[in-house]
Amino acid sequence: MGKRIAKKVLLIGWDAADWKVISPLMDAGHMPTLEKLVNGGVMGNFATLDPPLSPTLWTSIATGKRPYKHGIIGFTEPDPSGKGIRPAYITSRKVKAIWNIFNQHDMKSHVIGWWPSHPAEPINGTMVSNLYQRASKPLGEPWPMLDGTVHPAEKTEFYKKLRIHPGELTAAHILPFIPDAKNIDQEKDKRLGMLTKIIADCSTIHAAATYILENEEWDFLGVYYDAIDHFCHGFMKFHPPQMPMVPDDIYNLYKDVVISGYKYHDMMLERLLQLAGPDVTVMLISDHGFHPDHLRPIELPKEPAAPALEHSPYGIFVLNGPGIKKDERIYGASILDVTPTILTMYGLPIGADMDGNVLVNAFEEQIIPDKIDSWDDIPGNSGEHPKDKQEDPYAAAEAMEQLIELGYIERPSENIEKAIKSTVNENNYYLARSYMNGRKYNEAIEILTKLFEENPTTTRYGMRLAHAYQSINKVAETRDVLSKLKNVQHGRESISMRIMEGNLLLIENRPKDAMELFEQIEKDMPNVGRVNMQLGRCYLALKKWKKAEVAFVKELEYDPGNASAHHGLGVTFLRRKNYDEAIDCFLNAVGLTYFFPFAHYHLGEALYFSGEYERSAEAFEVCLKMAPGINKARQMLSTIYSEHLKKPEIAMDHKAKIQDYIKGDIVIVSGLPRSGTSMMMQMMDKGGLEIFTDGIRKPDENNPKGYYEHELVKSLARNKNWVKDAQGKCVKIISQLLFELPANYNYKIIFMERDLDEVIQSQHKMLVRDGKAKEDALNIRVLNVFKQNLERVHRWVPAQSNMEIIFVSHRNLVNSPKEELQKVNDFLGKTLNIDDMVAVVDKSLHREKSNK
Amino acid sequence: MEKKQGKKITITTTDGQPFKVPVEGSLGLLALGYKGLIAWRQVRRQYQKVREANKSQNENTKTED
Numbered sequence: 014m015g016k017r018i019a020k021k022v023l024l025i026g027w028d029a030a031d032w033k034v035i036s037p038l039m040d041a042g043h044m045p046t047l048e049k050l051v052n053g054g055v056m057g058n059f060a061t062l063d064p065p066l067s068p069t070l071w072t073s074i075a076t077g078k079r080p081y082k083h084g085i086i087g088f089t090e091p092d093p094s095g096k097g098i099r100p101a102y103i104t105s106r107k108v109k110a111i112w113n114i115f116n117q118h119d120m121k122s123h124v125i126g127w128w129p130s131h132p133a134e135p136i137n138g139t140m141v142s143n144l145y146q147r148a149s150k151p152l153g154e155p156w157p158m159l160d161g162t163v164h165p166a167e168k169t170e171f172y173k174k175l176r177i178h179p180g181e182l183t184a185a186h187i188l189p190f191i192p193d194a195k196n197i198d199q200e201k202d203k204r205l206g207m208l209t210k211i212i213a214d215c216s217t218i219h220a221a222a223t224y225i226l227e228n229e230e231w232d233f234l235g236v237y238y239d240a241i242d243h244f245c246h247g248f249m250k251f252h253p254p255q256m257p258m259v260p261d262d263i264y265n266l267y268k269d270v271v272i273s274g275y276k277y278h279d280m281m282l283e284r285l286l287q288l289a290g291p292d293v294t295v296m297l298i299s300d301h302g303f304h305p306d307h308l309r310p311i312e313l314p315k316e317p318a319a320p321a322l323e324h325s326p327y328g329i330f331v332l333n334g335p336g337i338k339k340d341e342r343i344y345g346a347s348i349l350d351v352t353p354t355i356l357t358m359y360g361l362p363i364g365a366d367m368d369g370n371v372l373v374n375a376f377e378e379q380i381i382p383d384k385i386d387s388w389d390d391i392p393g394n395s396g397e398h399p400k401d402k403q404e405d406p407y408a409a410a411e412a413m414e415q416l417i418e419l420g421y422i423e424r425p426s427e428n429i430e431k432a433i434k435s436t437v438n439e440n441n442y443y444l445a446r447s448y449m450n451g452r453k454y455n456e457a458i459e460i461l462t463k464l465f466e467e468n469p470t471t472t473r474y475g476m477r478l479a480h481a482y483q484s485i486n487k488v489a490e491t492r493d494v495l496s497k498l499k500n501v502q503h504g505r506e507s508i509s510m511r512i513m514e515g516n517l518l519l520i521e522n523r524p525k526d527a528m529e530l531f532e533q534i535e536k537d538m539p540n541v542g543r544v545n546m547q548l549g550r551c552y553l554a555l556k557k558w559k560k561a562e563v564a565f566v567k568e569l570e571y572d573p574g575n576a577s578a579h580h581g582l583g584v585t586f587l588r589r590k591n592y593d594e595a596i597d598c599f600l601n602a603v604g605l606t607y608f609f610p611f612a613h614y615h616l617g618e619a620l621y622f623s624g625e626y627e628r629s630a631e632a633f634e635v636c637l638k639m640a641p642g643i644n645k646a647r648q649m650l651s652t653i654y655s656e657h658l659k660k661p662e663i664a665m666d667h668k669a670k671i672q673d674y675i676k677g678d679i680v681i682v683s684g685l686p687r688s689g690t691s692m693m694m695q696m697m698d699k700g701g702l703e704i705f706t707d708g709i710r711k712p713d714e715n716n717p718k719g720y721y722e723h724e725l726v727k728s729l730a731r732n733k734n735w736v737k738d739a740q741g742k743c744v745k746i747i748s749q750l751l752f753e754l755p756a757n758y759n760y761k762i763i764f765m766e767r768d769l770d771e772v773i774q775s776q777h778k779m780l781v782r783d784g785k786a787k788e789d790a791l792n793i794r795v796l797n798v799f800k801q802n803l804e805r806v807h808r809w810v811p812a813q814s815n816m817e818i819i820f821v822s823h824r825n826l827v828n829s830p831k832e833e834l835q836k837v838n839d840f841l842g843k844t845l846n847i848d849d850m851v852a853v854v855d856k857s858l859h860r861e862k863s864n865k
Numbered sequence: 866m867e868k869k870q871g872k873k874i875t876i877t878t879t880d881g882q883p884f885k886v887p888v889e890g891s892l893g894l895l896a897l898g899y900k901g902l903i904a905w906r907q908v909r910r911q912y913q914k915v916r917e918a919n920k921s922q923n924e925n926t927k928t929e930d
Contacts, residue, residue: 175899183889216895216902223898280896288898 015383017360018336018376019294023226024235024355025285026074026127027278028067029242030329031302032058034252034275043272044279046286047331050295054333055375057343060606061301063450064443065324068101070300070348071128071237075110077352077367080447081456083108085129087440088318090406091433098436100144101129104404109388109395111352112136112233114361116396120232123225126218127237132161136396139225140164141172143237146217148210152180175220179209186212190273193266207247208270212277215240219281226288233355234289238281244274245303246320252305271305294334294358300348302327308572316473317439327574327605332375343374345607357382364388368451407437438464442474449481457481465494469501479513486734488517508538515547522725522732524554543571549581554731558585576606580615587619595619610640617649626657642674644756648813668814675815676757677740680841683748683806684765685799687775689823690745693765694721696834696853697743700845705744715779718855721745729753748806760816763837764806767823769799830854874904888912 039048062073062080072085080086084107092099106129112122113136122138124130131142142162150156156178163169187194190208197205215238222236250256251267286295302325304310313319330346336358349369356363357371362383371382385391397403441460448457461478468474475498482491495510506514511534518527528551531544545568552561565582568575583598599616603609617632630653633646647667655664680702682693695718698704710720722745725735729746733755740758754760773796781788810818819840826833830851838845876884876897886894886908894901 175902177895177902181890185887185889185891186895189892212892212895219895220899220902223900227898227900277892277896280893281898284896284898 015357015360015362016378016380017358018378018380019334019355019358021231021289021293022233022334022355022358023285023289023293023295024233024351025282025295025297026071026235026237027241027297027299027329028071028128028237028239029245029301029303029324030275030278030299031305031325031327032329033302033325034271034305035329038272038275043276046279046283047297050282050286050297050331050333052340054295054331054337054339055341055343055372056329056331057346058605059298059300059328059330060345060347060608061324061326061328062348062447064318064446065301065321065326066318066443067239067242067300068128069443069447072106072110073368074298074300074348074351075112075127075235076106076108077111077349077364077369078108079349079368079451081444081451081453082366082368084405086444086447087436089436090440091436093404093406095433097429098432100131102404102406103130103132103134103142104398104402105129105406107403107405109397111355112138112140112235113395113397114356114388115233115359117391117393118359118361120359121230122233122235122396123229123231125222125225125234125236126239127235128239131159132398133164134396134398135164138231138233139168139229141218141221145172145221146176146214148176148178148180148213152178172221175224176217177213177220179206179213182209182213189277190270191266192269197266204247204267207243211240211243211247211274214243215277215281219284223284223288226285236285238278241274241278241299242303244271245305246323248274249303249305249309249323254306256309256311258311292335294332294337296351296355297329297331298348298351299328299330301325302329317435318443325574332372336377337375338377341375343372344604346372347608353382407440438468438471442477445477445481449477449484452484454481454485465497469497472498472501472507475501476509476513479510483513483516483520486520488520491517508534512544512547515544515551519547519550519554520734522554522728522734524551524731527551528555543568545571546575546578546581549578553581553584556588556731558589561585574605576602576609576612579605580609580612583612583615583619587615587622590622592619592623596623608639610636610643613639614643614646617646621649621653626653629653630658642757644671644674644815647671647674648756651814652812671756671814672759674757675759676737678759678761679736679739679741680743681751681754681760681762682743682745682765683751683762684767685748685769685772685802687772687779688765688767689821689826690747690765691716691718691720692826692853693763693821694743694745695719696837696850697763697845699849699853700834700838700847701849702743702841702845703741705739705742714782718853726750748802751806752809754816756813756815758815761841762810762816762818763840764810764818764820765823765826766803766820769796771823772799827854873907874900876901876904 035044035047038044039051062070066088068088069080069085072083073079076083084105085101088101089098090101090105112124115122116137119137122136124136124140126141126143126145128143130140131144133140133142144159145162148156156176158169158173163172184194187205187209191205194205199205218236218238222234225231225234248267248270251259251264252271253268255264289295304323304325308325310322313322328348347369350372351369353363353367353369354372357380362385363371364387365384366387373380373382441464445457445460458478458481461474461481465474465478475494479491479494482494491513495513498510499506511530515527515530518530528548531547531551534544535548545564549561549564549568552564562582562585565578565585568578569582572578579598579602583595583602586595586598596616596619599612599619602612603616613632613636617629617636620629620632630650633650636643636646647670651664651667654660654667680697682690682697684690694704698721704721705723706721707723709724710722712719725732726744726746729750730753736755736758748764751762810816819837821833821837831847834847834850838847876886878884886904888908890905894905
């Protein structure tokens with residue numbers, strides 16, 4: 014066991030709580046308890062997962078794992094009995110929750126209202142399930158409770174009495190939310206009933222939690238309040254500022270509901286903290302946020318789980334207690350980090366199969382978390398349901414279908430069957446999204462392909478499939494799906510489809526075409542087609558820095574929380590050498606989305622050029638932690654540690670690690686234009702190497718035997734996607750572009766050196782032949798630039814641990830090719846056919862000769 | 866803040882003064898948790914009892930008249 018810094022942990026869940034609402038309330042003194050908790054601990058944004066569906070998210074919170082691992086993938090699931098559908102049950106969870114791990118350590122846990130937690134698990138403590146609080150009948154009528162709602166079952170009668178019926182509430186409870194409630198025509202407007210339900214339900218949960226805190230022994234207590242989410246779904250559209258489609262009278266009636274809901278939660282929080290005591294560690298979290306501003310959607314599509322579109326991607330988290338830093342902000346936290354962090358605070362190891370991280374920056378002391386492979390492999394009484402009670406509702410639905418097909422069971426009524434089928438489809442759709450969120454695109458594609466084939470008119474399945482293909486740069490496959498979607502929509506192209514086409518053009522390195530398309534979309538749909546981000550990317554690719562800046566600024570005016578826009582804006586500053594502005598932008602980007610390796614990389618670059626080497630190294634280290642394959646960061650670190658921080662051992666470590674992330678080998682023929690690179694390419698071809706060329710540039714008078722080029726190479730500075738296709742081949746790259754080569758390949762570079770006067774003469778003759786220069790106007794100003802470039806190659810290339818270089822004299826190659834090519838052959842591993850290569854030399858083509 | 870007196874729960878303010886639980890309840894009582902809820906229900910029941918007793922007394926008086 015590691016060092017235990019938490020005696021007891023109180024984990025409080027506020028579904029959908031959002032700093033954008035909370036911060037102004039705290040500033041105005043309306044949430045004093047939360048403010049105190051924040052000031053005495055650490056706080057930050059909590060990145061959510063996609064899809065942002067509460068049962069899946071709260072299970073990820075309790076397990077540290079993504080939905081495709083834990084098995085809760087939707088709001089509902091097929092009832093394994095085949096009788097229909099039911100809310101997601103805890104028995105469908107495939108892995109241990111944190112309280113099961115505590116159970117194995119004889120710790121006492123209580124869990125109230127967690128979603129999903131029905132039927133209650135037999136843990137060492139109390140579990141009150143998420144189906145506890147809902148009143149289904151009018152006040153006065155029997156209010157039964159489902160079997161399995163409370164563990165231990167003998168406490169069922171007691172907890173029944175703590176339930177509050179909405180009908181019990183009076184004006185005293187309602188007026189703080191709706192001061193003019195008396196003016197509501199309840200026959201027409203059912204919102205008052207909705208409000209009383211929400212208040213009663215969360216007060217019920219609160220009553221149970223306070224009882225346990227005051228009357229039971231405990232090590233861990235997890236309590237989940239869903240009311241903020243419900244207040245928001247019901248009333249956020251009436252929250253100030255008034256939305257254009259909301260009439261004044263309705264706005265005035267309901268504008269205080271959301272704010273009052275938050276204030277009520279602050280009151281409940283005060284009581285929880287009072288009962289928990291002073292030396293308890295408190296973690297207050299939400300699973301996602303809820304847009305309270307201009308990002309509120311005006312209309313929701315008619316599809317299952319559409320209300321989730323109102324959610325914002327950032328929830329809240331606050332951590333306060335012994336050993337926790339005070340009044341600090343923590344960046345980059347995710348809902349997946351809750352379980353690993355709490356386990357560490359108890360001195361328990363985390364599972365290597367958990368997707369989250371320990372929020373080590375929250376601790377006053379440096380703590381290195383212990384790890385085991387998986388808690389699911391550790392035997393012992395975990396307080397889970399017995400294996401025979403644990404279910405896979407999807408497997409059960411399939412098995413049921415098989416039994417029906419075989420004639421053993423009667424087919425359920427058409428409606429039930431339809432409901433089951435549509436639930437399975439929707440949940441598979443969510444599962445695919447979860448895979449995509451975890452960057453497992455192939456798994457997502459498999460599910461979405463089947464879904465789209467079976468349901469070709471459900472366009473969101475097709476769009477998501479296209480997104481999955483696009484995410485892994487499969488352009489042809491994406492276009493195929495888009496074309497099928499277009500057919501389904503009778504030739505109509507939705508705005509999302511047009512935007513995706515633009516993204517494909519960007520992938521294909523056609524930024525100009527993409528830019529024209531996005532500009533057209535913006536023109537066609539000025540209010541709907543929000544394409545600032547896409548335009549910004551096009552302008553970046555085209556090095557139109559100012560235009561890119563304008564596009565990203567526009568996006569940030571609309572959504573200041575867009576981390577990618579901050580990043581894009583930072584790149585525009587970085588490329589124009591405005592390092593301070595660039596640093597600010599990158600810090601904003603990683604402040605919003607910490608898991609953003611390229612923002613850390615560019616931050617490192619901007620800091621490096623500002624001369625802040627230590628901070629630069631830190632940024633590159635973070636980048637590598639997130640994306641160990643970014644070898645360029647490793648090269649930067651190697652340079653910083655060797656040349657600036659004078660730590661050669663660390664520099665060597667980084668240099669050595671570069672080889673671990675190499676994807677393959679590429680042979681490069683390089684040099685200044687007209688230095689004999691085409692001749693060398695021809696030799697490579699004859700010698701037996703496979704050439705990376707598209708054959709577009711045809712032989713001409715300047716190069717009668719061909720250029721051996723590939724159009725994509727020219728775009729290396731902005732597009733490196735093609736490099737993987739050059740793996741194992743030989744490619745011609747002019748010397749100016751060598752510095753743009755991605756660092757995750759090994760390069761063997763054959764660098765052609767030719768007398769610079771000859772090079773300039775030859776280039777000039779070529780320009781004259783092409784009609785681009787006059788015979789007598791030799792441009793010798795380029796001489797210095799070429800010299801500098803060659804010096805840089807001589808200095809820079811040998812310092813790169815993934816590059817080897819051989820310098821080949823053009824003159825020697827022409828005059829004594831065999832000898833020169835022998836050296837090249839040795840350099841490449843002696844696989845070339847030298848005789849065939851030598852035959853390439855045609856001295857008559859050595860037309861520009863200097864006297865040197 | 867609150868004391869148990871047998872089964873009856875009484876609520877006191879932070880300075881130790883007894884808090885008169887309003888019969889219509891309050892959000893503050895619900896925020897207090899199960900004790901606030903029980904105290905409110907007790908007062909509400911007591912109030913209903915008294916009201917019913919008064920009602921029947923009034924009806925008896927009317928009958929006697």
